[in-house]
Amino acid sequence: MCGIAGIARRDPDGGELQLDTLARMAAAIRHRGPDGYGFYTSPRVGFGHVRLSIIDLAGGAQPLTNEDGQVVVTFNGEIFNYRELMRELEALGHRFRTVSDTEVLVHGWEEWGPALLDRLIGQFAFAIHDRRTESVFLARDRFGVRPLFYAQRNQTLYFGSEVKALFASGEVEPAPDPLGLDEVFTFWAVRPPRTAFAGVSQLEPGCWALWQDGTLRIQRWYQLDYSGRQDEPRDVLEQLDALMQSSVDLRMRADVPVGGYLSGGLDSSITCGLAAARSPYALRTFSVTFADPRFDESRYQREVAAALGSEHAVQPIDVGEIAAAFPDVIRHTETPLLRTAPVPMYLLAKLTRERGITVVLTGEGSDELFLGYDLFKEVAVRRFCLRQPDSRVRPRLFDRLYPYMVENQRLGDFWRQFFLTAGSADDPLFSHMPRFQLAGHIKLFYGERQRAGTAGHDALAELRSSLPAAFATWAPEHQAAYLEMTTLLSPYLLSSQGDRMGMAFGVEGRFPFLDHRLYEFAARLPVRSKLRGLEEKHVLRRWAKRVVPPNVVARHKQPYRAPDAASFFGGGGSSPGWVDDLLAPAAVAEAGYFSANAVAGLVKRCRAGQAVGVRENQTLVAILSTQMWHQTFLEARRPVAPLALDSADVVLEGAAAVPSV
Amino acid sequence: MTESEILARLRVFLQETFLYMKPDYVLSDDDSLLKKGIVDSMGVMDVLGFIGETFGVVPADDEVTEANLGTPRAIARFVAGKLRAPQKT
Numbered sequence: 236m237c238g239i240a241g242i243a244r245r246d247p248d249g250g251e252l253q254l255d256t257l258a259r260m261a262a263a264i265r266h267r268g269p270d271g272y273g274f275y276t277s278p279r280v281g282f283g284h285v286r287l288s289i290i291d292l293a294g295g296a297q298p299l300t301n302e303d304g305q306v307v308v309t310f311n312g313e314i315f316n317y318r319e320l321m322r323e324l325e326a327l328g329h330r331f332r333t334v335s336d337t338e339v340l341v342h343g344w345e346e347w348g349p350a351l352l353d354r355l356i357g358q359f360a361f362a363i364h365d366r367r368t369e370s371v372f373l374a375r376d377r378f379g380v381r382p383l384f385y386a387q388r389n390q391t392l393y394f395g396s397e398v399k400a401l402f403a404s405g406e407v408e409p410a411p412d413p414l415g416l417d418e419v420f421t422f423w424a425v426r427p428p429r430t431a432f433a434g435v436s437q438l439e440p441g442c443w444a445l446w447q448d449g450t451l452r453i454q455r456w457y458q459l460d461y462s463g464r465q466d467e468p469r470d471v472l473e474q475l476d477a478l479m480q481s482s483v484d485l486r487m488r489a490d491v492p493v494g495g496y497l498s499g500g501l502d503s504s505i506t507c508g509l510a511a512a513r514s515p516y517a518l519r520t521f522s523v524t525f526a527d528p529r530f531d532e533s534r535y536q537r538e539v540a541a542a543l544g545s546e547h548a549v550q551p552i553d554v555g556e557i558a559a560a561f562p563d564v565i566r567h568t569e570t571p572l573l574r575t576a577p578v579p580m581y582l583l584a585k586l587t588r589e590r591g592i593t594v595v596l597t598g599e600g601s602d603e604l605f606l607g608y609d610l611f612k613e614v615a616v617r618r619f620c621l622r623q624p625d626s627r628v629r630p631r632l633f634d635r636l637y638p639y640m641v642e643n644q645r646l647g648d649f650w651r652q653f654f655l656t657a658g659s660a661d662d663p664l665f666s667h668m669p670r671f672q673l674a675g676h677i678k679l680f681y682g683e684r685q686r687a688g689t690a691g692h693d694a695l696a697e698l699r700s701s702l703p704a705a706f707a708t709w710a711p712e713h714q715a716a717y718l719e720m721t722t723l724l725s726p727y728l729l730s731s732q733g734d735r736m737g738m739a740f741g742v743e744g745r746f747p748f749l750d751h752r753l754y755e756f757a758a759r760l761p762v763r764s765k766l767r768g769l770e771e772k773h774v775l776r777r778w779a780k781r782v783v784p785p786n787v788v789a790r791h792k793q794p795y796r797a798p799d800a801a802s803f804f805g806g807g808g809s810s811p812g813w814v815d816d817l818l819a820p821a822a823v824a825e826a827g828y829f830s831a832n833a834v835a836g837l838v839k840r841c842r843a844g845q846a847v848g849v850r851e852n853q854t855l856v857a858i859l860s861t862q863m864w865h866q867t868f869l870e871a872r873r874p875v876a877p878l879a880l881d882s883a884d885v886v887l888e889g890a891a892a893v894p895s896v
Numbered sequence: 897m898t899e900s901e902i903l904a905r906l907r908v909f910l911q912e913t914f915l916y917m918k919p920d921y922v923l924s925d926d927d928s929l930l931k932k933g934i935v936d937s938m939g940v941m942d943v944l945g946f947i948g949e950t951f952g953v954v955p956a957d958d959e960v961t962e963a964n965l966g967t968p969r970a971i972a973r974f975v976a977g978k979l980r981a982p983q984k985t
Contacts, residue, residue, distance in 0.1 A: 648960065648961040648962050649930060649935075649937060649940040649960060649961075649962065649965065649966075650937045650940065652930055652962055653930065653936060653937050656930060656931055672933070673936065676933070676936075679917045679918055680917050830917070832919070833916065833917035833918075836916035836917055837916075837917065840913075840916075845913070845942075847938060847941070847942075848936055848937075848938030848939055848941075848942075849936065849938060850936050850938070850939075
């Protein structure tokens with residue numbers, strides 16, 4: 236786990252690619268790899284690498300080459316089945332100099348080319364310079380666990396694990412992309428390949444890109460798919476057991492201790508339970524706790540930690556800390572947010588690093604694979620209601636779906652109608668229209684410039700036209716799962732709430748549920764195996780009785796949330812000075828994204844404690860984070876001091892780079 | 897209090913609470929508050945709070961319906977009706 240950066244020019248730039256440019260790019264993402272760094276230069280192509288040492292602590296420095304120095308790689312992530320691939324490649328005659336997972340990429344590239352990707356079980360983003368063809372191959376894992384951004388200027392390609400590496404080159408200028416921002420205010424995150432920055436793209440999950448002679452060709456190598464016959468096999472629990480055990484086995488491979496994030500819910504209890512059974516010492520587990528009982532799950536966390544015998548540490552979160560960490564969080568997410576939920580994950584990663592753990596397993600991905608979110612039940616209930624639109628009984632199912640909403644608040648028919656008026660059943664985006672419409676409220680606050688910049692743009696129409704051909708043949712719940720994975724899991728949960736928060740402190744997340752073998756198994760199961768009536772994750776619960784305490788199995792999902800507007804407006808409506816500055820009418824008008832008058836109206840309601848609804852809360856977070864994002868990346872850019880070349884672990888230069896074997 | 901007086905006060909409340917970011921929006925008395933996206937489920941709470949505090953009208957659970965609270969005119973009619981009828985305790 237690390238950070239990567241690089242440049243590829245069409246024409247040689249008169250000598251070796253400037254090392255100092257690469258050293259600045261690497262410096263910008265040094266937080267991803269505090270344990271070391273290295274560079275590779277050649278007349279056209281140069282790589283940088285910052286290292287978080289996890290596998291082959293002594294021999295895993297990068298960039299790294301094959302036997303004759305013709306294939307060079309810079310790699311961020313993990314290839315969990317590297318030992319098996321190493322044996323296979325050795326049998327084919329390849330000689331390994333290290334015992335790192337990185338080296339399977341260079342030999343695998345020589346042997347199989349892009350087909351190498353199909354053999355990888357892992358989470359990765361990497362670049363390979365093949366000097367024989369003078370090409371650069373970029374690839375990203377199936378679900379988008381690890382990030383990879385790129386930009387092209389004057390037939391030169393720039394890439395990096397984070398956008399700030401591109402800007403640090405001094406050759407890619409930051410500018411806002413109104414359409415990218417419009418996607419944040421629709422989906423919660425920019426949908427790849429777009430980003431919030433104009434002229435900066437992100438490689439889509441499951442895609443590779445080949446740069447040669449100044450042009451970039453992109454191809455999908457992995458597609459989420461729910462096609463084909465869907466039967467529950469008779470030995471479904473045994474198959475699930477084998478896959479879960481194997482997935483965790485592979486993800487425990489590390490030359491440093493592996494810990495776990497524990498939310499108190501079913502999924503992280505499973506991953507921590509399986510990890511504890513394999514850990515040579517007491518597993519270290521980590522949780523966030525909240526003083527506000529609406530967000531807090533500490534009782535369940537303690538129960539699971541006690542059952543596992545883990546060494547448990549908690550990060551208490553209060554609203555003041557959320558505001559205090561928010562500016563740093565935006566510097567890492569590199570995009571505006573609609574929720575503050577990434578902030579506790581940022582503080583949790585800090586605690587984890589302070590306690591000496593740099594690798595953690597989490598339960599991310601389970602809700603998407605096994606239909607755990609309320610949204611999937613909502614789809615089933617909405618379709619059920621729409622089949623008999625006059626029924627007054629059917630909509631009462633929404634009360635069972637969200638009992639906490641109706642228990643304390645008298646919302647009556649209004650509440651139920653909310654779900655029945657969002658989208659028509661024949662819209663491919665039917666499942667997500669309530670969420671998209673709710674987020675779209677933010678657009679009412681647009682200023683003139685943002686409104687003009689998005690004229691004629693329809694983020695929903697673009698999403699509809701991007702859906703795979705087979706989408707229409709899938710079950711509605713599977714369509715919803717696909718949309719959830721592509722619009723939220725990858726660009727938000729794994730990114731803003733995942734990779735970016737962990738890597739801010741050099742902590743690597745590993746996700747046993749996002750093993751593609753497990754995904755493909757779950758995708759082939761019929762919906763009723765996963766969602767039975769209103770019981771979510773049915774098959775997973777049946778199996779989980781083997782590995783977690785019974786009360787955890789029976790417990791239903793509590794959505795992970797953190798306080799939003801209340802984090803920034805304390806008692807009496809006071810807020811930190813930087814919040815006042817960013818939301819001041821002049822600052823809002825100058826940034827140009829939102830109407831100063833509309834924002835002033837919202838701020839007034841927030842100060843008075845009147846902004847209690849979801850819409851106003853996420854609008855406030857969206858506006859404040861956009862203002863902070865603008866200030867950080869477009870206004871107050873700080874020059875990046877390059878990493879010192881004489882302290883690098885490795886500096887490979889062109890053809891002379893062949894190490895002795 | 898007449899229905900039109902109730903409606904006038906309600907319109908001010910709706911403008912200040914839900915439409916402050918849309919200064920050009922012309923609210924019609926028959927606009928569906930939900931379908932037009934003027935209120936969401938949490939917004940219904942605000943409406944209920946407003947008619948309770950301002951007019952002393954607290955609807956029963958089965959009165960929280962689209963028919964009674966779906967449009968500004970429906971709300972005004974509902975509140976006026978409640979004010980005319982003796983409140984159940």
